[in-house]
Amino acid sequence: MKKLAVTFSLIAALCLSSSAFAKDIQNADQSSLVSLSENKMSSNENETLKINITVDGKTVTATLIDNSASRDLVSRLPLEINLEDFNNTTEKIFYPKPSLNLNEKKNGIAPVPGDITIYEPWQNVAIFCKSFSYSDDLIKIGHIYGDGIELFKKKGKVKVTISK
Numbered sequence: 001m002k003k004l005a006v007t008f009s010l011i012a013a014l015c016l017s018s019s020a021f022a023k024d025i026q027n028a029d030q031s032s033l034v035s036l037s038e039n040k041m042s043s044n045e046n047e048t049l050k051i052n053i054t055v056d057g058k059t060v061t062a063t064l065i066d067n068s069a070s071r072d073l074v075s076r077l078p079l080e081i082n083l084e085d086f087n088n089t090t091e092k093i094f095y096p097k098p099s100l101n102l103n104e105k106k107n108g109i110a111p112v113p114g115d116i117t118i119y120e121p122w123q124n125v126a127i128f129c130k131s132f133s134y135s136d137d138l139i140k141i142g143h144i145y146g147d148g149i150e151l152f153k154k155k156g157k158v159k160v161t162i163s164k
Contacts, residue, residue, distance in 0.1 A: 049074055053144070054161040060148030062116060068104040069118055070141045073125075078163040083127065085155060091126040092152050099123035102139065110134035114149045116142035129153045 049064040051074060064070035073096070083092035091111075100118060111117055111128040118125055118139045127144065129152050152158060 049142075050164075051077065051142075052163050053148075054163070055151040055158055058151055060144055060146075060151060062142050062144045062148075064116070064142035065140065067106075067141065068101040069139065072101040073141070073162075074164065078161060080159070080161050083152065083158045083160055085157075086126065087132070089153065089155055090130045090132055091128045092158060093119075093124045093126045095122070095124045100125070105139045107139055108134065108136045109138050109140045111138060111140070114144040115140055116144065127152055 049066055049070055051062050051064060052059050053062055064074070076096070081094045083094055085091075086093045100123070102118070102120065105120075107120065109115065109117065111126075111132045113129055113131060115128045116125065117128065118141060119135075120137045120139055125141075126138075127149075129149060
């Protein structure tokens with residue numbers, strides 16, 4: 001009978017200690033999840049970059065997607081460039097030298113007015129003034145919101161300054 005009581009005591013002690021251990025693991029997992037969630041939220045806050053584009057003394061703000069190409073572009077600012085018409089003023093383009101870093105890229109969009117893209121085969125940056133058909137060769141790196149795109153719609157070269 002004494003052995004039976006000792007056995008039950010040992011089993012009870014093991015159950016209690018394993019229950020406490022399981023709660024410690026559960027609490028650790030929950031704190032890890034909270035930490036992971038907080039890290040994800042802070043990285044989401046940094047998903048976009050803002051740049052200013054000045055045309056004829058008027059400045060518009062563009063929002064860039066946080067990727068290797070946009071970070072590379074921002075690292076080169078300020079830039080003074082001439083944007084040239086392409087495809088019957090559908091887009092204004094320039095060729096950054098050297099080409100932008102495309103390590104983190106997501107190909108394929110149907111651009112709308114205001115989209116800022118890279119055409120991968122030619123490595124040029126394009127600001128779309130008109131909608132265009134889907135292309136796997138386009139990489140979206142940002143967008144000009146609002147009516148700021150109107151500044152880019154005139155025919156011919158447009159001298160711009162891009163800054164932070």
